[in-house]
Amino acid sequence: MSFLKISNLYKNYGQVEILKDINIEIDKGGFLVLVGPSGCGKSTLLNTIAGLEPITSGEIAINGKSVAGLHPSKRDIAMVFQSYALYPNMTVAGNIAFGMEIRGVPKDERDKAIKQVSDILQIGHLLDRKPSQLSGGQRQRVAMGRALVRDPQVFLFDEPLSNLDAKLRVDMRTEIKRLHQRMKTTIVYVTHDQIEAMTLASKIAVLKDGILQQFGTPAEIYNSPANMFVADFMGSPAMNLLNCRLEGGAGSSLSVILDRPGDQPLALPIKLANGALGAYAGKEIIFGVRPEALTDPDGADRNAKSIAEGECLIEVVEPAGSDTFAVTKLGGKEVVARLRADAAIHAGQKTKLAFNLDKAVFFDPKSQLRIA
C-alpha cells in the first residue's frame, strides 16, 4: 500500500491554477523527487503536503489517513527549507530543540536528542553558535538536524542543496542518500536539478506549469520519457531531438531519414520497430537519441541489438577528460555525440558514428508525446 498518496490535487491562487490534477503515490521508505523548472509549482506542492498551503480540491493521505484540515505540526512531517529558515535569535541547539520545547519535552530528553542528532551530522561543536556565525554548509546541516530530531513519518526537503557551492552540493547529496538508506524514512524532495533527481530518487515526478508530466522510476524517466519536455529536461548533456522522416512500412523495414548539410540524407534502418511506429511511416517525426547512444563505432554498446552507422561531418570537438563530446549537424540541428576519450576525431572531418537504436525514442511533433 502506498504510504503517501496524492490524488486529483488542484491548487489555485485566486483565479490562477497553480497545480492541476496531480496524482502521485510513494511507498513507505521511498524517496520521491519532485523535479521541474523554476516556477512550475514544486514548492507549492510540497507546502500542500506540509499543510502550509490549503488545497483547492483533491486529497492527500499519509499512511492511509487523509491529512485534510490537519495543522502542519500534526501531520508528523519535518521540513528543510531552501533558505534553511533557522531562527536567527536562537543558538544551533535552540533551533534543533525548538519543536520539542514547544511540545513540552523535558530538558534532559531534549539534550539527549540534540546530542544524538548532532553526532549524526557532526555539528556537536557548533551547538552554542547563532546561525549568523555559521557557514552555508553548516547552516544546511543544522536545518537537517532540526528535521531529523523530529523523527517524522515523512521528510520534506525544498531544494536543500541549491544554496551550496558545487563541491559541497555533491558531498551533501551523497550524505542525504546515506542518511536515507540508514533511516529508511519516506522522503519528498524538491529540486530543479535533474542530476540530484536521478541520483537520489526511487521515484521521480516531473512537473511543468503545474501539470505532472511523468511519474516513474529514474530509469523509466530517463529511458522512456513520456514526452519531449521530459526527454529534454532530464539528462546532461540533453537528449538530441531531431526532425526526421520515417520511410518504409507495410512489410518493408522502417528507416529514419535525417538531413545532413552538404551530403545525402542519412538513413538509419530500424530493426526492432514496434507497431506504433509503423503508423507514422512516411511522416515527419522527432527522433530522440541521447549523446551516450551516439558514439564512435568502437565505443558502441556491444549488447545493443540494433546499431546503425553513418558518416557525419564533425563540426566541434570538446574533450572532457573522461569522454570526448563531438558536435555534428543532423536534421537541421546540432547533435551532441559522446565518444571515448581517445577516439581519433578532428573537427572538420567526416567520421563514422554509431547510433544505438535500442535507446532511441520517437515523438509525435504535434502532440510532443512519445510514440515508441
Added chain:
Amino acid sequence: MSAASQDVATRNSIFVRAIIYVVLILFAIYYLLPLYVMVVNSLKPLDEIRQGNMLALPKQWTIAPWLSAWSTAQIGVQPVGLKPYFINSVLMVVPAVALSTILGALNGYVLTKWRFKGDNIVFGLMLLACFIPFQIVLIPSARILGLTGLAGTITGLVLIHAIYGLGFTTLFFRNYYEAFPTELVRAAQIDGASFFQIFRRILLPSSGPIIVVTVIWQFTNIWNDFLFGSSFSGFNSIPLTVALNNLVNSSTGVKEYNVHFAGAILAALPTLIVYIVSGRYFVRGLMAGAVKG
C-alpha cells in the same frame, strides 16, 4: 600629475573642508541658541532678565526658578508647580506608547504573515488613519469618551492616543515584517508553535530596531501633544504641555520668565533624553526598512 599641482589640490581640499566646518558650526550655533537662551535665563534671578541682556551669562547663579517651576509655581489657580502634571504625562504616555506599539506589532504580524482576503484593504484603511488631522476626530472622540465614561480621565487620554497612533505603528511594523522571511514562520508552524508563540519567540526578538523607532515616534508625539490634552483632560488628568501653557498664562502679578524657561526645559527634557539615549537605533531602524538585506 606633478607634485606641485597635487599640492594645490590638497590645499584646495583643506580649504573646502574648512568652509564646510565653518558653515556647520554656524548652523549648530543658530540651532542651539534658543536652548542656550532658555538654559541661561532659567538660572538667573528675575531682576537680571529685566535688565535686558538675554544672551549674557548669569551674574548670580540660582536654581530657584527650577525649584519653583517644579513644585511651587502658580498653575492656573493652584500653586503646585509642574510636578503633578509631569506625573500625569508619564501616566498617560507610558501605557499609550506600550499599547499602540504592541497592537501595531500584532497588526504588522497579521498583515504580513497571516494574510487574509482583503488584508490590503484593511491596511489601506489603517494607513488612512495616519493622514486624518487631529481636529477631525475631536468631536467623535469626545462623544465616545463621554459614552464610555472615560471623559476627563487619564485612561481616556491613553485610549485616544493609542488609537490615534495605531495607524503609524501598524505602518512601521508592517513594512518591517514584510521583509521578514516567511519561511521562518512556516518552520515554526511545523514545529508546532502557536500564533502568539511565533510572534513572541520568532518575530519579536528580531524586531529591536523597529520597536525603538516606534517607541520614539509615539513617545515624542504623545508627550508633546497639546490638542488632545487640552480637549479631553479633566481637573486631575491635565498633561504637562497643557500645564506649561497654564503656567505661562497665569496672570497673577509679574511674569516670571526664569520660571517659565525652567518649566519649558522640564517639559522638553524627557523627549530629549529619549532621543539622546536611543537616537542611534532610531536612525539604524529607519535605515533597516529602507535598505533590504
